[in-house]
Amino acid sequence: MFKVEITPEAKARLEAQIREAGFVRGGIMILRQGPTGDVTRSSDGLTVWNIQRPGNRWRLETGSLETYGDDELQIVNGMRVHLALVPREGESGVIVKLKDGEPHVETLGT
Secondary structure: OOEEEEOHHHHHHHHHHHHHHOOOOEEEEEEEOOOEEEEEEOOOOOEEEEEEOOOOOEEEEEEEOOOOOHHHOEEEOOEEEEEEOOOOOOOOEEEEEEEOOEEEEEEOOO
């Protein structure tokens, strides 16, 4: 099972963000980030690809989770969490902690 952990410091910061935004049924959504690409043409007509790979494969967003049923959410340390991803084989989970004062998601065990 894909596990989600939230440190007490990250929880306090996330709860403050949710409270400030006034979300009705506030929580967090954890997503997987993939590479993004852009294609342009050079002056001589050749295709030029620009592929950017994120430094961290995880992203976190706070928001209202009122459109999700209880069966689509996990409760972690009293917070609603929606996993907007399909866990891959060998992934054990993620941990949400503070990095430079902001919530940041990392792979468990790193």
